[in-house]
Amino acid sequence: MSRLHGTKDFWLAALRADGPAFRTAVAEAPPDGPVPSCPEWTTTDLVHHLGSRYRWVRGVVGTGVAEAPTERPVSDGLPSGPAALEWWQHEYDQLLDALDALDPETPAWNWAPQPKKVAFWPRRMALETAVHRWDAQLAIASAEPIEAKLASDGVSEVLDTWLPAGRRRSPEPRYGVIQLVAADAGQDWYLRLRGTGVALLDTDTILDSDDHHARAHVTGNASDLVLALWGRINFDVLEVSGDVTLLEGLRVG
Structure with a gap:
């Protein structure tokens, strides 16, 4: 059977759908509550993880080069309580703006055996967000399937x-x-x-x-x-x- 060939618009549309759903679920969960599908994490840890990935990827795609970055995502020293979700929202908005503005053919590093281009990252971020949206919803016992x-x-x-x-x-x-x-x-x-x-x-x-x-x-x-x-x-x-x-x-x- 023919394989789906995703596009920038497809992945950004998915990111725009799952991002708000992630925020809604996290807002309903206790900040220190457990995430059953990620047993070592609290809800706040999940927010920090996803937001720090957004921030790091934005830095990777913004360099315009394919060389590996020297910095790794950092989740320490980030805001807690209600401020954590506002910080996440800022990082989410900034990532969307960056990916939307960039040509997918622009050079950008990635860790996989794929062309070193920006096109790698809308897909990766859409799927990362979809899975963690599911995690967040599971934490409030309302997990919905990922779109087919x-x-x-x-x-x-x-x-x-x-x-x-x-x-x-x-x-x-x-x-x-x-x-x-x-x-x-x-x-x-x-x-x-x-x-x-x-x-x-x-x-x-x-x-x-x-x-x-x-x-x-x-x-x-x-x-x-x-x-x-x-x-x-x-x-x-x-x-x-x-x-x-x-x-x-x-x-x-």
Whole structure:
């Protein structure tokens, strides 16, 4: 099946939708309340994490060069209480303005095996915000699914960006082909785990008669798929068959 090809406008529209939803959820949660999907974090930690990423990315895309930055995101010494959310709002607004104004082809560093261009960051920030919006809503027991097209792109991002960059959670080598199916988005993916490496197979060139000998199959809606890949939910909420141990080789974050 053809893969979604996101655009700057698509990702910024997603960022504009999930940002306010994140703020609404955080405003309802106790600042020191737990975030069940991020057990070591409070609500304020979640605000600090996302806002500091916004600030750091704004610095990366604003340099106009592809060299790696020397500074890392900093979450220490940030405001607490009601001021934390106002600080987050400022960083969110500034990031949106920066990404909206920049040509996606402008040079900008990223950590993945992708072209070093600004185009990497609207996608990354849209998906980062969507997952943390879900985290924030879960903290007030009102988590809503990630929009299907965005979630489908999030599955693709895990497979074409995070795993090839070596950012999987489990270092244990695994071998075999896995098929993922997002039924609500009309998307599927075949990937081959090669020890600590991974190859995303091009489904546009796969014939219906081809047998890829997939050792594991996962089917569900796109939101549940991407949340499972990010370790927010268990794979057993999806329809799973075959060698389920392979699926731990897909978790990132």
